Amino acid sequence: MSTVADYAGRTNDLLAFHGDFPGRGERLVEQSLAPPGTGGLVCTGVQKTAQKLLLVLLLKKGSMRYLPDAGTAFMIQAARGRWRTAADVSQSFYAARLDLVRQLRSAELDSDPADERVSSVDLTGITVAADSVSLGMRLTTAAGSDYTFIAPIRVGTK
Amino acid sequence: MAVELRPLDDLDPALVSDALAETVARVQEDNPTLDLRLGPFFSVLAYYHAVLATQRQVNVNDYLRARSLKELEADPDLADDDLVEGVLSNYRVSRKEGERSAGEVTVVVGDDVTVVVGVGAVFEAGGGRFVTERVYTAKLEESQVDAAGDRLLTPTADGNWAFTIDVIAEEVGASFEVKKDAAVVPLSLPPGYVNSFAASDFSGGLSAETNADMLGRLQLGVAAKAVSNRVNMQAMLREVEEFSRVVASSIVGYGDPEMHRDRHSIFPVSMGGRVDWYVRTQSEVMRLKVTKEATLVAKGADGLGTWQVSLGRDDAPGFYEVVSVRPADAEEVVGTYEILSEDRAIDLTGLGFAPDVTGLAEGAYSRFQTAVVRFADTATRVDALSLGAHADYDVEVRVLPLVGEIQDYVSSRDVRGHGADCLIRAPVPCFVTINFGIYKQAGEETPDLDAVRAAVCAEVNSVGFVGRLYASAIHDAIGGHLRDNVHASGLDMHGRIRYPLGSDEYVRSNEVLVIPDDPGAMVSPRTVQFFCSPEDVGIAVHTAVPSNL
Numbered sequence: 270m271s272t273v274a275d276y277a278g279r280t281n282d283l284l285a286f287h288g289d290f291p292g293r294g295e296r297l298v299e300q301s302l303a304p305p306g307t308g309g310l311v312c313t314g315v316q317k318t319a320q321k322l323l324l325v326l327l328l329k330k331g332s333m334r335y336l337p338d339a340g341t342a343f344m345i346q347a348a349r350g351r352w353r354t355a356a357d358v359s360q361s362f363y364a365a366r367l368d369l370v371r372q373l374r375s376a377e378l379d380s381d382p383a384d385e386r387v388s389s390v391d392l393t394g395i396t397v398a399a400d401s402v403s404l405g406m407r408l409t410t411a412a413g414s415d416y417t418f419i420a421p422i423r424v425g426t427k
Numbered sequence: 428m429a430v431e432l433r434p435l436d437d438l439d440p441a442l443v444s445d446a447l448a449e450t451v452a453r454v455q456e457d458n459p460t461l462d463l464r465l466g467p468f469f470s471v472l473a474y475y476h477a478v479l480a481t482q483r484q485v486n487v488n489d490y491l492r493a494r495s496l497k498e499l500e501a502d503p504d505l506a507d508d509d510l511v512e513g514v515l516s517n518y519r520v521s522r523k524e525g526e527r528s529a530g531e532v533t534v535v536v537g538d539d540v541t542v543v544v545g546v547g548a549v550f551e552a553g554g555g556r557f558v559t560e561r562v563y564t565a566k567l568e569e570s571q572v573d574a575a576g577d578r579l580l581t582p583t584a585d586g587n588w589a590f591t592i593d594v595i596a597e598e599v600g601a602s603f604e605v606k607k608d609a610a611v612v613p614l615s616l617p618p619g620y621v622n623s624f625a626a627s628d629f630s631g632g633l634s635a636e637t638n639a640d641m642l643g644r645l646q647l648g649v650a651a652k653a654v655s656n657r658v659n660m661q662a663m664l665r666e667v668e669e670f671s672r673v674v675a676s677s678i679v680g681y682g683d684p685e686m687h688r689d690r691h692s693i694f695p696v697s698m699g700g701r702v703d704w705y706v707r708t709q710s711e712v713m714r715l716k717v718t719k720e721a722t723l724v725a726k727g728a729d730g731l732g733t734w735q736v737s738l739g740r741d742d743a744p745g746f747y748e749v750v751s752v753r754p755a756d757a758e759e760v761v762g763t764y765e766i767l768s769e770d771r772a773i774d775l776t777g778l779g780f781a782p783d784v785t786g787l788a789e790g791a792y793s794r795f796q797t798a799v800v801r802f803a804d805t806a807t808r809v810d811a812l813s814l815g816a817h818a819d820y821d822v823e824v825r826v827l828p829l830v831g832e833i834q835d836y837v838s839s840r841d842v843r844g845h846g847a848d849c850l851i852r853a854p855v856p857c858f859v860t861i862n863f864g865i866y867k868q869a870g871e872e873t874p875d876l877d878a879v880r881a882a883v884c885a886e887v888n889s890v891g892f893v894g895r896l897y898a899s900a901i902h903d904a905i906g907g908h909l910r911d912n913v914h915a916s917g918l919d920m921h922g923r924i925r926y927p928l929g930s931d932e933y934v935r936s937n938e939v940l941v942i943p944d945d946p947g948a949m950v951s952p953r954t955v956q957f958f959c960s961p962e963d964v965g966i967a968v969h970t971a972v973p974s975n976l
Contacts, residue, residue: 283471313462324465376465421508
């Protein structure tokens with residue numbers, strides 16, 4: 270079991286997904302910079318890496334006026350109503366994955382710890398409901414460890 | 428806020444990028460344990476800080492530029508009006524506010540009963556709205572006319588009755604000018620209403636100065652207001668509120684060939700000490716109606732007479748020419764009695780101080796000009812009248828206003844120069860007629876011809892004392908009102924120069940009207956101005972079938 274000492278000297282980022290993320294088993298996390306009653310938390314390690322992955326994947330490319338290349342076309346496809354089946358979602362994901370991995374790696378340094386560097390990102394499962402899509406993703410870091418998490422996305426598919 | 432914040436989506440991306448890089452670097456330097464490469468710190472905190480910081484810095488730069496005269500002159504619309512006024516107030520330049528146009532309206536009614544026009548009554552003319560500022564009561568008996576708002580109902584030749592009221596535009600602006608005889612229609616018709624029209628040209632309408640206008644006066648603002656050099660003299664004139672809207676002026680003095688008044692000595696050389704100041708007080712020449720008492724000077728065998736009317740120096744100072752002579756208050760009469768002769772002279776009598784003027788040529792178009800006009804009245808039989816009988820007539824003249832007032836001002840003891848006299852003259856007029864064709868395809872909407880005429884007039888009337896009117900400039904003015912498939916061609920410019928001694932010379936061209944250089948007659952680019960009114964612009968609209976079918 271890792272402890273705080275294992276992460277000494279690491280750089281931190283604001284925690285955006287509060288809960289056991291990426292954890293083992295299914296846990297619903299809260300997307301918030303500062304949950305009520307708290308002043309916010311910081312994160313590091315694989316939690317920071319997984320958080321970056323989700324934030325870049327779900328950011329609509331071009332939505333940040335002065336960072337036009339940030340984000341992917343993944344949620345743009347969703348907003349255009351292209352998702353009808355799991356195959357549609359899978360196609361959008363893999364079309365966006367190249368851009369996603371490129372952006373994650375462009376922000377990495379060789380001096381970064383291995384568990385903060387992305388090796389690959391894959392889909393493990395897709396569940397399509399009338400008003401939401403759940404993505405199961407597996408993040409493989411340069412350290413060789415895998416982390417699987419589910420990202421529910423509220424979007425109409427019918 | 429004096430200088431508006433730019434919208435967040437209207438910033439230079441390079442500036443935002445630089446600000447973002449600087450923010451990340453500074454925060455990272457101060458907080459080495461933070462990851463600012465990607466994630467919430469970067470995309471939420473650093474990014475939006477950079478955007479807002481850039482907006483503020485741009486605002487500061489805009490403010491600093493707005494305080495700079497150099498930047499304001501390059502971009503007069505950079506800062507809002509309050510800021511520009513604040514900067515230019517340091518140079519004694521203040522914004523001229525707009526004025527409302529005003530004039531007289533003759534109302535014709537069919538019954539000889541008292542008519543009341545209430546305060547705030549609205550009249551419409553030329554796309555503008557005009558209102559009365561008092562109650563007007565038209566009465567039949569002259570003895571009943573005793574209040575400021577009372578008007579006398581006078582009979583017209585066609586059996587109706589007419590009275591005249593004053594109206595003023597609802598809004599400020601130079602676009603509310605109405606020409607004499609133009610229809611001025613009341614929104615609420617008075618009892619017995621027949622028609623109503625402008626009794627004379629409306630005047631006084633002025634638009635508020637723009638930032639560019641104020642900057643144009645900057646040099647005048649810092650100049651000494653004195654009868655000194657040309658800049659100082661113009662600054663002096665514009666310092667007076669009444670004369671601050673002078674359109675253009677040209678000062679002829681020692682050494683100029685157009686100056687004749689400084690050669691009155693026995694030596695055939697210029698002695699200096701004389702200034703002729705040609706002042707264009709407004710863009711268009713005004714038509715002014717003056718009611719004068721005429722004298723019967725000759726009786727013809729046909730029972731008709733020749734009458735004579737005198738225009739004194741105070742009737743229409745600096746007037747250009749007599750346009751018409753008609754019976755007094757006969758508004759329904761169209762045209763003019765034949766003008767047989769017009770003899771002009773100079774009247775310097777009874778003045779404490781008068782410029783040195785020794786002839787008509789030297790004093791033409793000045794406030795000292797007088798005229799004796801003889802005309803033939805072909806409607807009034809004079810069999811029963813004896814020579815010397817009197818009758819009232821309306822004399823309409825073309826004139827620029829304020830010539831007399833400006834002369835009185837520069838001649839006043841406190842203002843006039845110690846070593847020179849200054850004669851104010853209306854510029855020698857070149858009355859311009861413009862004709863051209865507009866060619867459009869079938870189905871294309873006809874351009875707004877009134878707007879085209881107004882644009883052409885504005886272009887002609889804005890030419891300074893340069894002596895040339897270019898057709899290309901007029902084409903530019905026309906083109907601004909034409910759509911892509913509509914074109915103007917066949918431009919013909921015709922100018923009539925009325926020389927100081929009354930003769931007419933003509934110039935004509937379809938490229939450039941050139942004022943002749945005739946300083947011996949005081950006609951040159953330094954003394955002549957182009958004048959054009961909308962009725963002098965002729966437009967023929969041609970519809971062509973498209974050929975690209």
